[in-house]
Amino acid sequence: MTTAVLSARPGAALRGRIRVPGDKSISHRALILGALATGRTTVSGLLEGEDILATGRAMQAFGATVGRTGEGEWTIEGHGGFSTPAQVIDCGNAGTGVRLIMGAAAGFPITATFTGDASLQKRPMGRVLEPLSEMGVRYEARDGGRLPLTLHGGALKGLTYVLPMASAQVKSAVLLAGLNAEGGVTVIEPEATRDHTERMLRAFGAEVIVADREDGRHVRLPAGQALTGTHVEVPGDPSSAAFPIVAGLITPGSEITIEGVMLNSSRTGLFETLIEMGGDLTITNQREAGGEEVGDIVVRHSALTGVVVPPERAPSMIDEYPILAVAAAFATGETVMRGVGEMRVKESDRIALMAAGLQACGVEVVEEPEGFMVRGTGAAPRGGGMITTHGDHRIAMSHLILGLAAREPVRVDEPGMIATSFPTFASLMRGLGGDIAEG
Ligand SMILES: O=C(O)C1=C[C@@H](OP(=O)(O)O)[C@@H](O)[C@H](O)C1
Numbered sequence: 001m002t003t004a005v006l007s008a009r010p011g012a013a014l015r016g017r018i019r020v021p022g023d024k025s026i027s028h029r030a031l032i033l034g035a036l037a038t039g040r041t042t043v044s045g046l047l048e049g050e051d052i053l054a055t056g057r058a059m060q061a062f063g064a065t066v067g068r069t070g071e072g073e074w075t076i077e078g079h080g081g082f083s084t085p086a087q088v089i090d091c092g093n094a095g096t097g098v099r100l101i102m103g104a105a106a107g108f109p110i111t112a113t114f115t116g117d118a119s120l121q122k123r124p125m126g127r128v129l130e131p132l133s134e135m136g137v138r139y140e141a142r143d144g145g146r147l148p149l150t151l152h153g154g155a156l157k158g159l160t161y162v163l164p165m166a167s168a169q170v171k172s173a174v175l176l177a178g179l180n181a182e183g184g185v186t187v188i189e190p191e192a193t194r195d196h197t198e199r200m201l202r203a204f205g206a207e208v209i210v211a212d213r214e215d216g217r218h219v220r221l222p223a224g225q226a227l228t229g230t231h232v233e234v235p236g237d238p239s240s241a242a243f244p245i246v247a248g249l250i251t252p253g254s255e256i257t258i259e260g261v262m263l264n265s266s267r268t269g270l271f272e273t274l275i276e277m278g279g280d281l282t283i284t285n286q287r288e289a290g291g292e293e294v295g296d297i298v299v300r301h302s303a304l305t306g307v308v309v310p311p312e313r314a315p316s317m318i319d320e321y322p323i324l325a326v327a328a329a330f331a332t333g334e335t336v337m338r339g340v341g342e343m344r345v346k347e348s349d350r351i352a353l354m355a356a357g358l359q360a361c362g363v364e365v366v367e368e369p370e371g372f373m374v375r376g377t378g379a380a381p382r383g384g385g386m387i388t389t390h391g392d393h394r395i396a397m398s399h400l401i402l403g404l405a406a407r408e409p410v411r412v413d414e415p416g417m418i419a420t421s422f423p424t425f426a427s428l429m430r431g432l433g434g435d436i437a438e439g
């Protein structure tokens with residue numbers, strides 16, 4: 001982690017065509033399923049961010065052979081199971097990494113100790129430990145299930161589990177443990193969350209039965225299934241594309257094209273919301289790639305109007321509320337974001353940090369326990385803040401985008417953390433004409 005400061009200065013219109021790195025959710029899953037499978041998995045377009053590199057090292061530690069053959073090109077030789085690792089599994093900053101890997105490891109008669117960085121050590125792991133314990137996992141953890149923790153897996157029973165919160169990570173942990181549980185598993189999600197695990201399990205040869213019922217989506221993984229190595233093509237990450245998209249909307253004179261963005265409807269809530277706000281966002285060249293819908297997104301500077309974001313949209317844009325709040329700061333009127341309490345247990349308390357950061361830049365924000373409201377005046381906010389990010393990549397990137405179009409520069413601390421999810425962020429934004437520099 002670096003302690004340098006990065007600043008964004010208002011300036012020119014942003015113009016050009018870019019491609020954002022591969023999707024983070026799919027990249028984690030490709031490495032994990034590749035390691036669980038038998039045989040060779042090849043991946044193209046893998047996100048080479050710190051979160052994913054940590055998952056790659058973890059898969060090596062559990063016995064897979066993971067290698068890089070070119071930019072974004074990786075191979076995983078899986079042995080159809082995990083063996084006891086010789087070292088502590090350090091997942092760095094990645095909630096997705098540690099929660100999915102704990103689920104995957106739980107199915108095997110092994111012991112493993114997991115840890116992460118200071119941010120990850122504060123995040124709740126009980127949400128995964130609870131269903132895994134019901135399946136038969138034993139563990140030792142700090143207060144209420146925080147990292148570091150030691151997990152003892154194997155001899156799992158099947159489970160039908162109703163998700164107590166909208167979390168694709170918890171769903172995925174149960175499904176991955178279910179691969180080696182007697183009787184298989186069913187996860188019932190009252191609110192549908194991203195479905196990348198279900199799709200990828202099928203791509204690796206497993207049967208996954210999904211049914212939409214009155215009480216939610218039922219995802220059933222029948223028992224006794226083996227995974228076989230395959231090829232995974234990772235599409236562009238919509239959660240990363242969100243940053244240049246909002247930059248284009250709020251910076252006068254801008255026109256940007258972002259190529260190859262994944263358009264899975266469980267991830268596109270932000271795009272819907274921006275269009276409702278009056279954002280000029282068009283999708284061209286829509287096609288299928290690697291089992292996902294992708295397209296090129298063209299964005300032009302637009303006059304935005306505040307909206308009430310439907311709370312039921314939250315799972316499809318949970319990581320995008322920080323950058324939506326920046327768009328809202330440039331809009332006319334109030335943007336209301338409710339039903340987003342999950343934001344408080346991400347890499348940081350994202351409601352608190354967005355409220356503090358925007359207020360430091362002269363924007364009016366009202367914070368609520370499970371939401372917040374941003375009041376825009378239709379004019380560029382003052383900017384000028386020095387933002388404390390608590391090492392949260394999305395807090396850093398959101399405020400840098402604000403700084404490109406505010407009246408005064410915006411500075412963020414711990415910018416090194418941006419490399420967890422979007423290592424090329426600053427260089428791509430500079431290539432479009434954005435003034436982002438150290439100091
Ligand atoms: O499953 C995934 O890949 C993710 C699920 C979401 O977390 P939750 O499951 O905690 O909502 C999201 O915030 C995270 O960035 C990635």
Ligand SMILES: C=C(OP(=O)(O)O)C(=O)O
Nearest residue numbers: 093094095096097319346
């Ligand atoms: C919440 C995020 O990731 P994770 O939970 O994997 O740390 C994110 O990338 O915004």
